[in-house]
Amino acid sequence: MKIAILYHSETGNTAKIAEFIAEGAQSVNETDVKTMSLDAIDAEFATQAQCLIFGCPTYAASVSWQMKKFLDTTNLKLADKLGGVFATGDYLGGGTEVAELCMIAGLLVRGMLVYSAGFTRGNPLTHFGAVAIKSGDEPQRERAKIFGQRMAQKAKELFM
Numbered sequence: 024m025k026i027a028i029l030y031h032s033e034t035g036n037t038a039k040i041a042e043f044i045a046e047g048a049q050s051v052n053e054t055d056v057k058t059m060s061l062d063a064i065d066a067e068f069a070t071q072a073q074c075l076i077f078g079c080p081t082y083a084a085s086v087s088w089q090m091k092k093f094l095d096t097t098n099l100k101l102a103d104k105l106g107g108v109f110a111t112g113d114y115l116g117g118g119t120e121v122a123e124l125c126m127i128a129g130l131l132v133r134g135m136l137v138y139s140a141g142f143t144r145g146n147p148l149t150h151f152g153a154v155a156i157k158s159g160d161e162p163q164r165e166r167a168k169i170f171g172q173r174m175a176q177k178a179k180e181l182f183m
């Protein structure tokens with residue numbers, strides 16, 4: 024089960040959270056997880072992946088324009104695959120969830136099956152996806168790992 028984590032990151036915060044999500048996903052048996060920056064996508068791996076998780080920084084209380092451009096224009100086949108999102112920002116209330124909803128809109132338009140676990144799996148509750156302030160403190164990093172684990176478990180349930 025291949026899981027691709029695609030992120031946009033200028034100063035490294037989102038890239039770090041991508042690694043924590045990957046760690047959580049990789050902790051699930053039979054997963055092969057790869058993180059990749061939008062400017063260095065392993066197209067073969069991403070095409071084979073049945074679960075793709077997208078992350079970006081919050082810009083002006085919304086999705087970064089680089090991620091928006093990617094989701095608007097990519098030729099990657101995303102339809103019928105499991106999708107999830109995460110976002111970083113500098114402060115609480117700065118728009119991380121708006122950034123996530125914008126990514127989710129892009130995934131839905133591409134025909135992805137969007138998942139976050141919501142509150143169905145108990146604590147930690149995840150609503151739209153994983154979020155972190157900058158590169159996250161320890162609890163935020165732990166939540167990112169759990170988010171990755173839950174995404175991988177759901178992908179296995181659906182596709183294996």
Ligand SMILES: Cc1cc2nc3c(=O)[nH]c(=O)nc-3n(C[C@H](O)[C@H](O)[C@H](O)COP(=O)(O)O)c2cc1C
Binds near residue numbers: 035038
């Ligand atoms: C142009 C720009 C706009 C930003 N706007 C917001 C914002 O509206 N809300 C917020 O919380 N952080 C904002 N930030 C901060 C980034 O979202 C935050 O530092 C993020 O973690 C950077 O991710 P990166 O290190 O992966 O590039 C902004 C940063 C930049 C460069």
